[in-house]
Amino acid sequence: MEVFKSLLVIVLSSVLVNNYVLSRFLGICPFLGVSKKLDQASGMGVAVIAVMLIATAATWPIQKFILDPLGLGYMQTIVFIVIIASLVQMLEIVLKKFIPALHAGLGVYLPLITTNCAVLGVAVNNINDGYNFLESMVSSLGAGLGFLLAMVLFAGVRSRIDESKVPKPFRGVAITLIAASFLSLAFMGFGGIVDNLFA
Amino acid sequence: MFDFMAILTAFLVVAGVGLVLGILLALFTQFFGIEDDPKVKAVRGALPGANCGACGFKGCDDYAKAVAEGRAAPNLCIPGGADTVAALSEVLGVEAEAAAPKVAFIHCNGVCGATSPKAEYDGMQTCKASGMVFGGAGSCVYGCIGCGDCASVCPADAICIRDGIAHVDPRACIGCMACTKACPKHIISMLPKDAVVANFCSNKEKGADARKNCKNACIGCKKCEKTCPNGAITVIDNNAIVDYEKCTHCGACAEACPTKCLKAVNFQ
Known part of the structure; x- marks a missing residue:
């Protein structure tokens, strides 16, 4: 029960309080780039969830069983980037072979995720927070869900912006960034809630 | 003093990880990869x-x-x-004939001055939305609304809005027909690139009404129909339609047109 509770806290905090896009400002590029349409945004979100889970499953053991015993913690970034990039490539090859429909759906987004810093951020943060393997996986799932949530919410916001009359100097990127900051402010409101939920 | 062992281990570990991943990738492509046709x-x-x-x-x-x-x-x-x-x-390895090059043409010449606004539209700035309110803010309900739905879908940036109506640059047009689908008034059609005349109007009202709404309107007088030696022009619903299959590029119709809505064009 205690374990379940702590896992729930990890999920909720990585979805809402420490949302990777809106609180930690990681993965802003896809957040602004592919949030124009809802279907694209959700496609990207689902692809990110899959990649985050796989990346964590691969990077956590490598950190614990190879880098840490050899005292090579400082090589973390380089090793993780290489691993994530290769994993995404492999995932793409496998999907293309066995689930072509899913590959066609995610096709464009998978290569983009290779360099999504939110994925690297999750892998690194899991180590920094001292999570065990199960906790790391749960936290990755939460981070992915948080990314999906942010993307879907922001896609809605942007479709409303498209229909409204924006003053000329604010059109385009400017109003998008302002809207993103409002959304981020809203998420700041979750700070401190989750920790006290089960207190 | 440098710790050479530490550098060596770091080097070997990173190289090893890279090697393993490289081999894995190669194996994956070997076993799961599909060749593109x-x-x-x-x-x-x-x-x-x-x-x-x-x-x-x-x-x-x-x-x-x-x-x-x-x-x-x-x-x-x-x-x-x-x-x-x-x-x-x-x-x-087969023979195929090239498709005849075509360019988009906007059948409207309701420039500022020729038409007058019947209302002020202050809503969403798209033709689709504007056209839903009493058929657009202009006096002619058949003509170009001028919000540039066509210009925004054009992949070649060949359309610009000038004087309140859209203009296609025939040299930049790639003939993709995206604008013909985007126009809510359906006044953009594809003309052959060697066309020499075109009807600049889409108005289907009777002569007097059309003229009242736009100085440059086609009044359906049938002068062009009678002038054309090849029977290439027919007036349907008070609007002259040119059949470019029959047109021999003589240009007689353009000279006969009293309102100059049927005009000479050069797309080449």
Whole structure:
């Protein structure tokens, strides 16, 4: 029960309080780039969830069983980037072979995720927070869900912006960034809630 | 003093990780990879890659697949023109004739001054939305609304809004027909590139009413119909329609037109 509770806290905090896009400002590029349409945004979100889970499953053991015993913690970034990039490539090859429909759906987004810093951020943060393997996986799932949530919410916001009359100097990127900051402010409101939920 | 062992271990570990991943990737491609059809690749290479959709497929990739599988004719690519058709014929080993080059033309000349606004529209700045409110803010309900729905879908940036109506630059137009689908008034049509006359008006009202709404309107007087030696022009619903299959480029109709809505054009 205690374990379940702590896992729930990890999920909720990585979805809402420490949302990777809106609180930690990681993965802003896809957040602004592919949030124009809802279907694209959700496609990207689902692809990110899959990649985050796989990346964590691969990077956590490598950190614990190879880098840490050899005292090579400082090589973390380089090793993780290489691993994530290769994993995404492999995932793409496998999907293309066995689930072509899913590959066609995610096709464009998978290569983009290779360099999504939110994925690297999750892998690194899991180590920094001292999570065990199960906790790391749960936290990755939460981070992915948080990314999906942010993307879907922001896609809605942007479709409303498209229909409204924006003053000329604010059109385009400017109003998008302002809207993103409002959304981020809203998420700041979750700070401190989750920790006290089960207190 | 440098700790050479530490540097060496770091080097070996990173190199090892890279090597393992490299081998894994190679194995994955070996066992799971699917070769892209070389024919599709060759066909795709011959296409211009504008992804305009003029062929009726989702993009150049989709069209290449259809051509390679024999589901589509190789002469559907309008932007590519004769060059692309020749290249495709070579790839496929068949003879195909080039599609006649066409350009988009906007049948409206309701410039500022010729028409007058009947209302002030302050809503969403798209033709689709504006056109839903009493058929647009202009006095002529058949004409160009001028919010630029066509310009925003044009992949070649060939359309600009000038004097309240849209203009196509025939030299920049790639003939993809995206604008003909975007126009809520359906006043954009594809004309052959060698056309010498075109009706600049789409108004279907009776002469006096049309004239009241726009100084440049086609009044359906049938002078062009009578002047044309080849019977290439017919007035349907008070609007002159040119049949470019029959037109011999004599230009007599343009001279006869009293309101000068049927005018000489040069798309070349």
